[in-house]
Amino acid sequence: MRRLGSVQRKMPCVFVTEVKEEPSTKREHQPFKVLATETISHKALDADIYSAIPTEKVDGTCCYVTTYKGQPYLWAxxxxxxxxxxxxxxxxxxxxxxxxxxxxxxxxxxxxxxxxxxxxxxxxxxxxxxxxxxxxxxxxxxxxVEKNNKQYCWHSSVVNYEFEIALVLKHHSDDPGLLEISAVPLSDLLEQTLELIGTNINGNPYGLGSKKHPLHLLIPHGAFQVHRHHLGLCWPIPDTYMNSKPVIINMNLNKYEYAFDAKSLFNHFSKIDHQKFSRLNDIILSV
Structure with missing residues (x-):
């Protein structure tokens, strides 16, 4: 898949920000808002912001793929x-x-x-x-992210180290208006950063899965061109650009000749291989 960026630290706002003394719409019990002015920050100008391609800020937790113990690994x-x-x-x-x-x-x-x-x-x-x-x-x-580390159980649910693959949401290669969930080789993601989203991550603003059937996915940073709260817009919102696109499941695991754990997300997705959904939160996994 096309190599995207690597976000190794928090990205500052493109605009100079100011503090407004009124309740935050993003964080409960926070008595102030941090909003953008119309002035572009000097850091953005130094980074040649006019040549940049704006992409959607995915609201999850940041991950990184690099080697560990001699093989590609997901890092939290x-x-x-x-x-x-x-x-x-x-x-x-x-x-x-x-x-x-x-x-x-x-x-x-x-x-x-x-x-x-x-x-x-x-x-x-x-x-x-x-x-x-x-x-x-x-x-x-x-x-x-070690396989049996309970602290990072949601991270480990999206990778299989035996076959060195990860569950990734991305644009379909043949149809830019269609999303695809597929098993991507971790080697294809080396030195990239991705966002882990899903049921138990950061308040689940995309409405994925359920408590009974949690659903988590990785999204490469920079995958969705075009965040909102610095511009004074509400977040979360019911329909993000990413969450409004149809999505297809591409999860044929036969080539691995291996019985994946019945409870693994890879196995659940293989049961709905080739199924198409009108939007991400229409995907409901069942036993």
């Missing part, structure tokens, strides 16, 4: 965060910040421990070989 986002003492010191600095001063981090002492397999995100600032925190005091990074 895990930012290394400061401990309580360092966080308090950092917040005090922000509240009394002067332009002439910089905050000093002690990377070895100020941050909570992370698993040994943790890796920092690419392209982040380094100092003396140590990854440095971003403006929020976090060090963006990744951990591999």
């Amino acid at each position: 986002r895990l930012d290394r965060k400061p401990n309580k003492v360092a966080e308090k010191r950092f917040k005090n600095f922000l509240h009394s910040k002067q332009n002439s001063k910089e905050f000093f981090w002690n990377i070895e002492e100020d941050f909570k421990p992370v698993p040994e397999c943790w890796i920092p995100a690419k392209e982040i600032e380094q100092l003396n070989g140590n990854p440095m925190p971003d403006e929020n005091g976090h060090i963006p990074g990744w951990v591999p």
Whole structure:
């Protein structure tokens, strides 16, 4: 499949933002809104925003595909965060910040421990070989999604490491107006970032699956050209561009000559192979 981008850190708003003292429509109990002005930020201009192709912001959780134990693996986002003492010191600095001063981090002492397999995100600032925190005091990074790790059970539901495949939602290769759910080789996704969406991810704004039959999928970043809340528009909304397109299931597993776990999403999708649905949330998986 066509290689898209790799989003290794949070993307800043294209426009200069401002805080408005009224209840947020995105986060419950938040007494303010962060809205965009009509001024393009200097970071966007430096990145040649006028040559960029706008794409839909998919609302899930970020993942990354790279090698682990000698094979392509799905990695979950895990930012290394400061401990309580360092966080308090950092917040005090922000509240009394002067332009002439910089905050000093002690990377070895100020941050909570992370698993040994943790890796920092690419392209982040380094100092003396140590990854440095971003403006929020976090060090963006990744951990591999192990098959039996309950913390990442929804991540692991969309991959099969034995056959090195992943459940991916993308445009149909022959019909740009049609979406397709298929098993994609993880090797085709190497060094890409994707968004995990579904029943138990980030409030499930796309209405996928159910509590009894959860449904999760991966979407490559940049797959859907054309987020809303910085523009003052409601989110979530009933009909996103992505959620309004018909979708077909392409899940013929016979070539693998293997009995997939009866409860796996791969097996459920194979039972509705070649079926076409008018929209994503019309897909209902049953035992």
